[in-house]
Amino acid sequence: MLQSKTVQDNMKRNNSSRLALSCMLICFTPLSFSSDINPDRPDKLISKAEAENTKCRGGPGNDPYTPVSCYDRERTMSQIQKLGWCWGPRDAYGYQKKWIICSSDRSASVDDSVKSSRLDPSWRPFGSTMFFMSPAASNTPALTASIREGQIHINLIDPNSALCKSGESSGPNEAGPYKINDTYLKFQSFCMNGTRVFGPSSAQGKDFMLKAVEAGSMKVELDTPPPLIFYGTDFDSVRRELMKTESAL
Structure with a gap:
């Protein structure tokens, strides 16, 4: 009986030791599982973006459909980014980049898009109270930005339109509807x-049109194809310049 009790006591001590060791392992093992969960890679969207990139980079510069492919690529890549995947790391060379989890890109938190006080070169002055931007791979219709009573107005201007005779001033008349960013x-x-x-x-x-310009790119579909693509990287500089004319002495 004495020997049996001794065996039982040893078993209890061993069980207590195992329990204490298990507790130590649980308490001191970093619980990183939640941070290691990665969103599913959107392979279909990635394949779509890569196909659009091939057309964008390989298309002739004077082909009006080439910038359409570039625009579509940017829209698709934006969708991919919203799903948690980015083309990076941001500060890597082009040949070093690949699809990565956005949160793993340490450089993504660094604001490397410091805005310049200079006017975005894609916008050009047209008089003192208006700026215009030509579409990619074309000259007209052009995009215009003007200001009236503190409000920014975005329009299109076409000096070659057959709808207006030489020297004619008339309207306004209903037109469209036209597609802006679908x-x-x-x-x-x-x-x-x-x-x-x-x-x-x-x-x-x-x-809607103002916000499309502020977002940096716009696709305009008029009566006949191809769509017009406008790229602007810093509309804030245009806004600042226009606001200066409102405060003219």
Whole structure:
């Protein structure tokens, strides 16, 4: 009986030791499982972006459909980024980049897009109260930004339009609807000294078009293809310049 009790006591001590060791392992092992969970890689979207990139980089510069492929690539890559995947690391050379988890890119938290006080070169002055931007792979219709009573207005201008006779000033008339970034907007059009000027007619449409410009790129689909693609990297510089004209003495 004494020997049996001794064996039982040893078993209890061994069990207590194992329990204490297990507790130590649990308490001191870093619980990193939640941070190691990665979102599923969106391979279909990635394949789509890569195909669009091939058309963008390999297309002729004077082909109006080449910038359409570049625009589509940027839109697809934006969708991929929203799913947690990025083309990076951001500060790596192009040949070093690959699809990575956005949160793993340490350089992504660094603001390397310091805005310059200079005017974005894609926007050019047209008089003192308006700026314009030509579409990629084309000259017209051009995008215009102007200011009236403190409000920024985004329109399109086409001096070559057959809808306006030489020297004609008339309108406004209903036009469109036209697609802006795949969304239909109602437009109004008028002639100013033989040049066609047209833009959104509703407050919601005007706000939508302004936000599209502020986002950095815009696809405009008019009556005939191909779509017009506009790229602007810093609309804030245009806004600042326009605001200066509002405060002129």
